[in-house]
Amino acid sequence: MKETTLKQIAETLGISITTVSKALKDYPDVSAKTKNKVLELAQSLQYTPNSFAVNLRTKESRTIGLIIPEVVHHFFSNVINGIIAEAEKNGYLVIILQSNESIELERKQVGLLLNKRVDGIIMSLSNESNDDKHIKEIIKREIPFVMFDKISKLINCSKVIINDQKAAFHAVEHLINKGCKKIAHIRGPVNPQNAIDRFLGYKKALEKYNIPYDSKLVYTCKNVTFDEGKDFASKIMNEHPDVDGIFVITDLVAVGVLAYFNEHNIKVPNQIKVIGFSNWFMSQVITPKLSTVDQPSYEMGVASFHLLLEEMNHKKEFLDYAPRTIELDTNIIERESTLN
């Protein structure tokens, strides 16, 4: 089936392409009669503008790019959800790319999106990211750009975040309020800002309650997996059997911790309490149900797109735009794993 074009409509109707174009776009300076004729024929021929031509002409594709570390991930898939829902409402489509937590791939993905000339890019950094060149390239090319969750403080762009430090502080405070005296922390990898901030929140909470900080009680994830949770739980029990509380970087790992405790008949929350982060679905399903920090993932997606849209609209009007940062609220969800 051949696609219908303005030219075809113009020819069959014996009028000019210009007029057809105007009629279809409801310009005021086309007679009602012509307009009707055109609209009718266009309808019956199922005319839709060739988006390739429109893109070329208007220099925009109404498509944005999204780079995230992983799609198969409770938090990120919820963010995706928020972004594509909001994008669609505003007439944008979303190309999704994964970095698989690798900086090399991340660089490649940025390149692909720049070549594709998407109208804007939303991104959450990979854990490996410790270099900014590819990000700077986005900024340099003046592509509207928003970072969320795993951001870089060194980049001047719009951001959607939570206050990781505060949230972590409250999580650890929650453990302390529940009676924990010796609290370990399974932290995220070295680079990501949010792993750093959550660690700082942990430290601050100890400080406030006069619990001595002991770096030996801090365990650092490499891959942030279920299995790492199990391994660290085992290590903690061996090296510091008197630990009575653990704050874990994310629920997936915390669930690994609980799995280990279940298998080794270590009683949660009686002997040891555990709190996670992010409120993954599985946390309310396992035994004992995991206390955690709720992170508004869908909302982060929505907010990210809004900031991007704002910036894209400014760019279209050749207006300056000052990056904005949106900080969303979190709150502690108390479940069985931290009961008194």
Add this chain to the structure above:
Amino acid sequence: MKETTLKQIAETLGISITTVSKALKDYPDVSAKTKNKVLELAQSLQYTPNSFAVNLRTKESRTIGLIIPEVVHHFFSNVINGIIAEAEKNGYLVIILQSNESIELERKQVGLLLNKRVDGIIMSLSNESNDDKHIKEIIKREIPFVMFDKISKLINCSKVIINDQKAAFHAVEHLINKGCKKIAHIRGPVNPQNAIDRFLGYKKALEKYNIPYDSKLVYTCKNVTFDEGKDFASKIMNEHPDVDGIFVITDLVAVGVLAYFNEHNIKVPNQIKVIGFSNWFMSQVITPKLSTVDQPSYEMGVASFHLLLEEMNHKKEFLDYAPRTIELDTNIIERESTLN
């Protein structure tokens, strides 16, 4: 920053656009000297072809569309993973759209992708889908098209599936082998082919082992959620307390069933055995660990893209293409919920 174009390079070098274009595409009929000059300048100017222009010229966008019911879903997010990985390897980007299990949205998404003129579409039907017009439109426009998992038997297109009936048969047979005498089935919604097939597999297994089929033992999900699992578990225990095995349409729902049993101190697998479908991650994390049917989700994604690529390549060469169906293997994963 202004984008560099062929024209600019041509002008600064004092040669024609054509020559620049040819030099960059390594045509044989350009002198080595010119070629080098061009390549060098292009490099230093970071020239990348304007994809909008290329799209228009070549009539392809190297972008495909993917429509799935839900992104936040263990099975589908794994499929996405497979598709975008494979697409990227082959120089394609992927636009992802969700139907949210609504046929109306699904229709809209198809429309968006057709307007966008993607080179091909991969899709899994929503549970509501009982009408084909929008799908037929894709076929009519001769857009390469592949369906996976939730397919329609009425559409003549490439498909990637598992043998749901056989897989379900084996799941129920597994329960029977483990000693179950009265087996209930929590099935999926009415429309999707895979819900129908799994139900038929359930029936066949009963038949083979001379267990009378009782339609009262079949419960039909509407939304296929965790909560429905809990509700149906409760119903089953009330209405048929002697049921000793349940085959559940998917792990998420099965986990709901287990949650109910845990809360009401009903012993799994001693009093009643449960088997799910799809091997969601959480199934190996809960207590008791859920037996299930492993479904090769990532591989389904990869295979779907391959079929699509095959069809897109045929189309480019104006060759006829006969749709193919790939059926992937499944296998039973035995865990605690069906132990003897």
Add this chain to the structure above:
DNA sequence: TTGTAGGCGTTATCAG
């Protein structure tokens, strides 16, 4: 070996 010219389909300006 290089360049000219036409076209992909749309939009925008400007003249009639």
Add this chain to the structure above:
DNA sequence: CTGATAACGCCTACAA
């Protein structure tokens, strides 16, 4: 109210 004309940036016969 309508239409001719020129872009947008690239590709590719074909001509020189």
